[in-house]
Amino acid sequence: MANIAGKVPGRFLGYAFCVGDLLLELDKDYKVLNADGAVKSTLGITPDQSFCFLDLLTEKGAGIITSAAKTLTGANRLGPFMVSVGGEGAVRERYSIFMSKLPHAPDELYIVLSKPYRLGQKESSNVSSTVSPAQLEENKAEFFERLEDLFEGNPEAEDNMQVTVIEAGEGERLDTGQQRDLENYLKSFSVGGSHAAMLANDKFAFVHERKEGSEKVDYVETIKKATGVALEAATINAADANLSEKDSMRALAFSLQQFADGSDGFDVSEIAAKSDELIGGTAERVRAFRKVLDEGAFSLVYQPIVNLKSNDVHHYEALARFDLPEMISSQWEMIRFAEDVGLILEFDKAVLYRTIRKIRELGNVGETPSIAVNISGRSLSDTEFKLDLVATLKGNKDLKRYLSIEITESAKISDLDSLGEVLSEIRNEGFRVYLDDFGAGASGFQYLKKLQIDALKIDGDYVRNATESKEDRAFLRSMVTLCRDLGIVTVGEWVETKEHAELLRSMGVDFGQGYYFGKPNAGLVMPKAKAS
Incomplete structure (x- = not known):
């Protein structure tokens, strides 16, 4: 049996051996054409023996390999999955297996066998007694x-x-x-x-x-x-x-x-x-949503966030607007759907880049506005997105006074520890971080314990009926008190009347956002100050 090292460049072998104990090349009948690595210790045979790989597996393992091989085309790969491997009379050991074909060799099958511990897997394939x-x-x-x-x-x-x-x-x-x-x-x-x-x-x-x-x-x-x-x-x-x-x-x-x-x-x-x-x-x-992404077929409008003490505009929130396809009924539904199907990452990047351009364009012709851009909790659960976000912010560090990140939470954030590390890095670069819609959906006080943020936006459901509801006022007071003790700025959403604004101001809420102060506007028009 020829040794595979004579055919495959060393760099590819090195790459495979980063996770593998054994590399196999099989023909269409699963006969081993080449083997490299721990052949004797893994398979219990000598490297020059000719044999069928299926003979070293249990009946179940052989069935797994043959059924998986039928789905390989050269354009995909499978694994890892667990099988027991060992020569006749030997104790079979559990291995994690990766499988693939090459486009130019459709009748040959390539397999990497790895000890489970190399992949951070347990030897047993059973799930734990409880699943969190x-x-x-x-x-x-x-x-x-x-x-x-x-x-x-x-x-x-x-x-x-x-x-x-x-x-x-x-x-x-x-x-x-x-x-x-x-x-x-x-x-x-x-x-x-x-x-x-x-x-x-x-x-x-x-x-x-x-x-x-x-x-x-x-x-x-x-x-x-x-x-x-x-x-x-x-x-x-x-x-x-x-x-x-x-x-x-x-x-x-x-x-x-x-x-x-x-x-x-x-x-x-x-x-x-x-x-x-x-x-x-x-x-x-x-x-329909992919067309929005490909063609950039969305616009941004900007809603003011107002200082409740001075009545001056502090910054704006950038909000996306689409021409909705017939099968989607609202802007929120469009965003939520994008989260559910995994397209929100691309969209969040597009909105971030467009917001950065907007700040720079306005800065070149007059006063630079401060804008908060929404980033989905689903996007912030993706490692590649987080790396790209941090790199983008570092590349635009001169905008740290004008650009802030607002974490939206229509999708639950699963790894708060990882997110907390990224937010710390963003804040260390000088950018502010807001947590949107606190008190709604899956969010809770654990977020404030795990995440270091600059400001918290109180969900509008607590504001809308607070002038009439004793219970809502109690919730508002508890949130404001907690945030004050933690040194976190508060923003009240859905401020629709003068009474809403006065109530929030009396409770010590720092900023307000809602139709009372101004509707979302494409032109970043500064609204007139509201009287106290």
């Missing part, structure tokens, strides 16, 4: 990434694969053991043993081969017999849903998230009846 909400979100995100890697630009996988969603039957309550068993069963049925995930406490999804006729498998009945759990399921044909197209893949991920959240129209029965319609309609909305 943060871990569940992380597992879903990983599952969606694997889906994209599997299908995007890969019509062959699309033709051969299906996505099935499963939900515990009505009245079924799953304990952690049942959740673990269900997820493990689904992984064993899934492509490569790795394309399955728990989406919610009683909801799962997995990708599997499309089988017809006598080969067709009733997965629900099989799992029900093994676990005793009554299940409901719906299957989405990848080809019918056009999952090789990027927008359709985003639409599928959105639909699965809606299924996990229990949103209307996305339960098992609806998915079973009209999955193509659900995904097709969502893909149309994705394309």
Whole structure:
């Protein structure tokens, strides 16, 4: 058996060995053509032996490898997933496997085997006895990434694969053991043993081969017999849903998230009846928003934030406005949808860059305005976006007096510790950071404990009825007192009347924003001061 080192440049071997213990090149029958690395210690054979890699695996492991190989085209890659490997008579060890093909060698399969600890994985493939909400979100995100890697630009996988969603039957309550068993069963049925995930406490999804006729498998009945759990399921044909197209893949991920959240129209029965319609309609909305991005088809308007003591404009908030497509009813819905389908990162970058240009343009012809730009909590959960944001701000450090960042929270921020580090870096560069809509949605006092911010915007729901509601006034006072003790500036939203402004001023709120002071305006017109 030839050694692979004679064919592959050393830099590629070095790259592979950063995470791998063994590199294999297989032919279409899974016979090992070349091997490099710990061949003897890993496989229990000598490097010059000719053998079939499947012979070193369990029946389950061989099934994982063969089903995964069918989805490889040279344009995608799979892994990591776990298999047990070992020669005849030897104790098999668990390895994480990555698989791929090269476009110019469609009949050859390349595999990297890594000890799980090298990838930060535990030896056991079981999920922990309890899954925290943060871990569940992380597992879903990983599952969606694997889906994209599997299908995007890969019509062959699309033709051969299906996505099935499963939900515990009505009245079924799953304990952690049942959740673990269900997820493990689904992984064993899934492509490569790795394309399955728990989406919610009683909801799962997995990708599997499309089988017809006598080969067709009733997965629900099989799992029900093994676990005793009554299940409901719906299957989405990848080809019918056009999952090789990027927008359709985003639409599928959105639909699965809606299924996990229990949103209307996305339960098992609806998915079973009209999955193509659900995904097709969502893909149309994705394309509409992508057109906005590609053509820059949005404008910015600016609403003043006023100092409640002096009645002078302190700064403006930049707000995006679109020509809405027919299927989207409001500006907020458009933004929320962009978050859900993963397009908000690109949009937040576009708004940031346009705001920077606006500040510079106005600074060249007159007084430079101060503007706060909204950044989604979903964007700030993305590592690449955070790095790009910090780099952009450092490149425009001369605008630190005029540009501030306002964190919006229509999507829950999952990693507050990581976000806190980024915000500290932004503030160290001299830029101010605001937290929007405090008291609404998922936000809580833990945000103030974890995040160092300059100002907090009190959600308008607490302001709108505060002149009549004793309870709302009590909430307002507690927020203002806490922020004062922490040295955080406060901004009251939805200030629509003189009475609202006077109430906030009497409570010690620093700034106000709302129609009473000025509506969003494209021209950055300074409103006249309101009388006290």
